[in-house]
Amino acid sequence: MNPIFTALFIIATVIFATLAWKRFSLIRLGKEENRFDNIPARIVEMLLFAFGQKKVLARPFGINHSILFWAFLVLLLANGEFLLNGIFPAISLRLLITPISGPLVFLFDIVSMLALISILVAFARRIFFKPDYLDSKYVKGRSFEGFLILSFIATLMIAYFGYHAAEIALRGERLAAWMPVSTLAAGLYGGGCGSSGGCNNCGVVPWLIFWWWTHAAVLLAFMVFLPISKHMHILTAIPNCFFGSLEKVNTQPREEFAIGNSYGVEKVTDFSWKDLLDSFSCTECGRCQDSCPANATHKPLNPRQIIHTIKTNLMANAAELQSGSPVKTPLVGAEGEGTNTEEAIWSCTTCGACIEACPVLIEQMPKIIKMRRHLVQMKSQFPEELLNLFENMEQRSNPWGIAPTERTKWSSIMDVKSFDEKETEYLFYIGCAGTFDSRQKHVTVSLATILNAAKISWGVLGKDEKCCGDSARRLGNEFLFDKLAKENVELFKARGVKKIITQCPHCFSTLKNDYRQYGLEIEVIHHAELLQRLLAEGKIKPNREVKELGSIIYHDSCYLGRHNDIYEQPRDVITKVTGEEPKEFGKNRENAFCCGAGGGRMWMEEHEGERINVTRVKEALESSPDTICVACPYCMTMFEDGVKDVNSGNVRIRDIAEVVAEGLRPV
Amino acid sequence: MQIVACIKQVPDTTQVQIDPVTNTLVREGIPFIVNPYDTHALEESLRLRDKFGFNVTAISMGPPNAEATLRKALALGVDRAVLLTDRVFGGADTLATSNVLTEAIRKLGETDEVGIIFCGKQTIDGDTAQVGPGIATRLGCTQLTLVDKILELDPIKKRIKVSRKLEGRHEIVEAPLPVMITVVRELNRPRYPTVPGRLESMEREVEFWNNQTLKLDEQSIGLKGSPTWVSKIFSPQRDKGEMIGDGVHDPVGTANLLIDKLLSKDLLSI
CATH class of the missing domain: 1.20.950 (Fumarate Reductase Cytochrome B subunit)
Structure with a gap:
C-alpha cells in the first residue's frame, strides 16, 4: 500500500x-x-x-x-x-x-x-x-x-x-x-x-x-x-435526464385551494426536489439563454439565470432552510446574485424554447410560473395591466371585458347553428380572440365557411361560451384558471360535447392538455390539423392554386409547434393550396422564435428592450415574403402590429384558414 | 377610529339590455359587480387602515344576495361587513337610501368613533351621485366630493387635506373629521384579493341588519320614504350613420370631406 x-x-x-x-x-x-x-x-x-x-x-x-x-x-x-x-x-x-x-x-x-x-x-x-x-x-x-x-x-x-x-x-x-x-x-x-x-x-x-x-x-x-x-x-x-418530464411540458400542475394553504413558490424550498436537482444539473451552457425571446430582446429575463439563482439562493440560505428559520436572501424581488427581479419573472412568454434547448432536460419555464403563482395569489403583486385582465376574465369570461351577450355578433353575417349533441358532431370553440378581435373575426368566418364547404356538422355555444383561461394559468392566477376550467368542463359535459375544433393554439392546448387534469378527455383538434386532413381526404377542393398572396413564409406558434408538435400540418396546408412550399424563418419549428404574446404577455406592456414581435417581423423580412402566414390569433395581432411598426404594411398577414378560404372563393 | 366604506352591488351595466316592449332592464342572467367607484372607496379605506391601523367596516344596503358584494370586501381585507337588508328598505330612492345608511353609520359609531366615510362618487346604475352627500348632510359632517388624492391625514388633530378633481382644475381642501368623502377612479388602483383572503372571506361573517336593528320610521325609508321614482327607462335611439366619399379610391378626398363635416358640426372644438 x-x-x-x-x-x-x-x-x-x-x-x-x-x-x-x-x-x-x-x-x-x-x-x-x-x-x-x-x-x-x-x-x-x-x-x-x-x-x-x-x-x-x-x-x-x-x-x-x-x-x-x-x-x-x-x-x-x-x-x-x-x-x-x-x-x-x-x-x-x-x-x-x-x-x-x-x-x-x-x-x-x-x-x-x-x-x-x-x-x-x-x-x-x-x-x-x-x-x-x-x-x-x-x-x-x-x-x-x-x-x-x-x-x-x-x-x-x-x-x-x-x-x-x-x-x-x-x-x-x-x-x-x-x-x-x-x-x-x-x-x-x-x-x-x-x-x-x-x-x-x-x-x-x-x-x-x-x-x-x-x-x-x-x-x-x-x-x-x-x-x-x-x-x-x-x-x-444523468439522474436529471432520468427524472426529466416524460411528456411535453405544456401544462402546469393543479393547486389545491383550502384555508391555510400557501400557493406557488416564495422561498427556494417551495420548489420541488426536481426543480432543485435541475439547478445543480445546469452546466451553464447558455443554450436556453440563446433561445429565449425575452433575453434576445434585452428583457431582464435570462432562463439560465433563473436556474442559477435557485442554486445560489439554496446555498446562500442553506443553514436557515435546514433549521427552518427565516431566509437571508429572498428568491424574488431583490437585486443581486441569488435573487430574481419581479420584472424577470413577468418577462416570460412561456414559449418553451428554453426547455426545448436544454441538453439535460431542465424545465425552466414552469419554475417561472410557480414564482408568478406566489406573486399573484399570495401577494396580489403583478403588473398593473393585469388587474383589468383578471377582472374581465373573472366577471365577463373574456380578456377584453366585453359583454358575453356580444359573443354571437361575429356570426351576424352567416347562419350558425347552436351546438346540440344530437344534431352537431363538432363544437367549434371560437375562443375569445376569434369572437371579439376584429381582425381575427375574419379568420373565424373563413374557417366557418370552410367547415360548411367540407360538410362538417358543427355548432357553437354562442353567448354560453367561456374563456379557456390560458392566460390566467400562465400568469400564475391558478385560482381564476381553476374556476374557468371547472365551468368549461362542466359545460362541455352538460352539453354532451365529444369533439372540439379550435382556431387558437392557446385554447387548443388548454382544452387538450390542461383540462385533462379536470377529467376532460375528448378529441380536441386545431384547425391546422383539421384543414390538412380535409384537404388530404379531398373533402375540401380548392378551385385553383392561390397565387395572389405571393410568396408565403410560415411562422410557428409556440403552443401549436413546440408545445404540441404540430409543425408539418400547417405547412402541408399552405403547400397544397398554393402549390408551393412556404418559406422558412431562420428559426423555425422547434427552434421558432415566439411572437411575444404567450404566457399572458399579450395583455402586458413591453417596457424594456426591443419589441419581440418587431424582432420576429424583421426576421421574416429577411426572406422578403409577400405574406406572413400564422395559425394563432395572438401571432396574428403581434404580426399585424409588427409590420406596421417597421413600416412594412405591404406585407400581408394571413391565417392558414384564410389562405384555404381564398382557394375556395369562386373565381 | 373607524372608517366606513359604503359600497353597492350593481348590475354589470355593460351587459344590461333594455327590454324594448316593457322599457325595463333585462336583468336575467346579468352578473352583479361591486360598483366600480366603490372599489376605489374600499381601497382607500384599506390603505389608511394599513398606514394608521384604523378599523374598516364595509356597509351596503340591498337585497340578501348583495352579501356577495360584502364577501368581496371581506376578501380584500375589511374588518367588518354589514348588510342592511329588509323588505321595508326596498324601492328606496337616494333620500330613503341615505336615511338608512346614515342610521347604520350612527349605530356603528356607538362602539367605535367613525372618522371617515368613503363612498364612490356615484353608482353606474343610478348615476345620481346623491347618496354620499345625503349621508353627510344627515350626519351633519363635512363632505368632500370627487376626491382624487388624500394629501394629509392627522388622526390626532383630526384634520384631513385632500385634492378634489373638478372640471379643468383641482381644488385643495382641508377639513376637520368626521368627514364624508366621495372618490373618483384616479384616487388609487384597487388591490386584487389574495387567494387566502378570498377563501377566508367565505368563512367570515357578514352581519345582516334589518329595520329592527335600525328602528327607523317606516315613512322615511323604502318606497314610502322616497319622494322620487323612475317612471320610464329607455335607451336613446341612435341615428343611422352615413357613408361619405369613397375611401378606397379617393382616401385624401374622403378625409377632407370628413374634416369639413366635423368642422361644420363643430365637433372638433374642445
Whole structure:
C-alpha cells in the first residue's frame, strides 16, 4: 500500500462526500413530486439524452462535448484503475491477460488523445470565438472556473501520457505496443536508457514520478472541486435526464385551494426536489439563454439565470432552510446574485424554447410560473395591466371585458347553428380572440365557411361560451384558471360535447392538455390539423392554386409547434393550396422564435428592450415574403402590429384558414 | 377610529339590455359587480387602515344576495361587513337610501368613533351621485366630493387635506373629521384579493341588519320614504350613420370631406 497516496485519497474522498452530501441534502428539502413513475421510459430517456447526448448534439459544437463525455465514461475505468493501483500498487490492469488488457489500454490511449484535442478546441472556443450566450450576468464564458475545469482535464490527459510514456521509455510497459500515442510521446524522453526499471541515469524516472503525482494530485483536486463547481453536472445530469418530464411540458400542475394553504413558490424550498436537482444539473451552457425571446430582446429575463439563482439562493440560505428559520436572501424581488427581479419573472412568454434547448432536460419555464403563482395569489403583486385582465376574465369570461351577450355578433353575417349533441358532431370553440378581435373575426368566418364547404356538422355555444383561461394559468392566477376550467368542463359535459375544433393554439392546448387534469378527455383538434386532413381526404377542393398572396413564409406558434408538435400540418396546408412550399424563418419549428404574446404577455406592456414581435417581423423580412402566414390569433395581432411598426404594411398577414378560404372563393 | 366604506352591488351595466316592449332592464342572467367607484372607496379605506391601523367596516344596503358584494370586501381585507337588508328598505330612492345608511353609520359609531366615510362618487346604475352627500348632510359632517388624492391625514388633530378633481382644475381642501368623502377612479388602483383572503372571506361573517336593528320610521325609508321614482327607462335611439366619399379610391378626398363635416358640426372644438 502507498500510504501517502492512500491518505490523500481518503482526505479527498471525505471532502468530496461532505460537499456533495451538503448539496444533495439541500435537494431533499424540496417539495415532493412523483418522478418515479414509468421507470422503463425513464431509462430510455436517460440513455437517449444523457448517454446518447441527443440534445447536446442538436447544435454543431455539441459534438465536442459529446466526445469529452464519452471519453469521460471510458476514462472513468482508467482512473478507477489508477486510484486502485495508487492505493495497492500490486493491483494493476496489467495483471489481466493481454487480449483483455491490451485493447483496454489501446482504448484509453486513443480516447485520452481525443479528449485532449476536445479540450484544446474548447479552450480555443472560449478564447477566440466565444459565443455571446456563454456570458450571463453572474457567470462569464471566460470565467476562472471554466478555464480551471478545462485545465484540470487537460492536465490529467497530459499527465496520463507523461507517466505512461515514461514507463515505455523505461521499458517498463508490457503493453507498449497497444499504446500508440504514449509510445510516440515516449520519444520525447529521448528513448530512455534501454535498461528495464531501476535506472536513474537517463533522467526519465523523475519524470515518471512527476507525472504520476501530477495525475494523482489533479485527479484528487478535481474530485474535491467537483461538487462546488458547475462540473457538478457530471454527477447530476444523468439522474436529471432520468427524472426529466416524460411528456411535453405544456401544462402546469393543479393547486389545491383550502384555508391555510400557501400557493406557488416564495422561498427556494417551495420548489420541488426536481426543480432543485435541475439547478445543480445546469452546466451553464447558455443554450436556453440563446433561445429565449425575452433575453434576445434585452428583457431582464435570462432562463439560465433563473436556474442559477435557485442554486445560489439554496446555498446562500442553506443553514436557515435546514433549521427552518427565516431566509437571508429572498428568491424574488431583490437585486443581486441569488435573487430574481419581479420584472424577470413577468418577462416570460412561456414559449418553451428554453426547455426545448436544454441538453439535460431542465424545465425552466414552469419554475417561472410557480414564482408568478406566489406573486399573484399570495401577494396580489403583478403588473398593473393585469388587474383589468383578471377582472374581465373573472366577471365577463373574456380578456377584453366585453359583454358575453356580444359573443354571437361575429356570426351576424352567416347562419350558425347552436351546438346540440344530437344534431352537431363538432363544437367549434371560437375562443375569445376569434369572437371579439376584429381582425381575427375574419379568420373565424373563413374557417366557418370552410367547415360548411367540407360538410362538417358543427355548432357553437354562442353567448354560453367561456374563456379557456390560458392566460390566467400562465400568469400564475391558478385560482381564476381553476374556476374557468371547472365551468368549461362542466359545460362541455352538460352539453354532451365529444369533439372540439379550435382556431387558437392557446385554447387548443388548454382544452387538450390542461383540462385533462379536470377529467376532460375528448378529441380536441386545431384547425391546422383539421384543414390538412380535409384537404388530404379531398373533402375540401380548392378551385385553383392561390397565387395572389405571393410568396408565403410560415411562422410557428409556440403552443401549436413546440408545445404540441404540430409543425408539418400547417405547412402541408399552405403547400397544397398554393402549390408551393412556404418559406422558412431562420428559426423555425422547434427552434421558432415566439411572437411575444404567450404566457399572458399579450395583455402586458413591453417596457424594456426591443419589441419581440418587431424582432420576429424583421426576421421574416429577411426572406422578403409577400405574406406572413400564422395559425394563432395572438401571432396574428403581434404580426399585424409588427409590420406596421417597421413600416412594412405591404406585407400581408394571413391565417392558414384564410389562405384555404381564398382557394375556395369562386373565381 | 373607524372608517366606513359604503359600497353597492350593481348590475354589470355593460351587459344590461333594455327590454324594448316593457322599457325595463333585462336583468336575467346579468352578473352583479361591486360598483366600480366603490372599489376605489374600499381601497382607500384599506390603505389608511394599513398606514394608521384604523378599523374598516364595509356597509351596503340591498337585497340578501348583495352579501356577495360584502364577501368581496371581506376578501380584500375589511374588518367588518354589514348588510342592511329588509323588505321595508326596498324601492328606496337616494333620500330613503341615505336615511338608512346614515342610521347604520350612527349605530356603528356607538362602539367605535367613525372618522371617515368613503363612498364612490356615484353608482353606474343610478348615476345620481346623491347618496354620499345625503349621508353627510344627515350626519351633519363635512363632505368632500370627487376626491382624487388624500394629501394629509392627522388622526390626532383630526384634520384631513385632500385634492378634489373638478372640471379643468383641482381644488385643495382641508377639513376637520368626521368627514364624508366621495372618490373618483384616479384616487388609487384597487388591490386584487389574495387567494387566502378570498377563501377566508367565505368563512367570515357578514352581519345582516334589518329595520329592527335600525328602528327607523317606516315613512322615511323604502318606497314610502322616497319622494322620487323612475317612471320610464329607455335607451336613446341612435341615428343611422352615413357613408361619405369613397375611401378606397379617393382616401385624401374622403378625409377632407370628413374634416369639413366635423368642422361644420363643430365637433372638433374642445
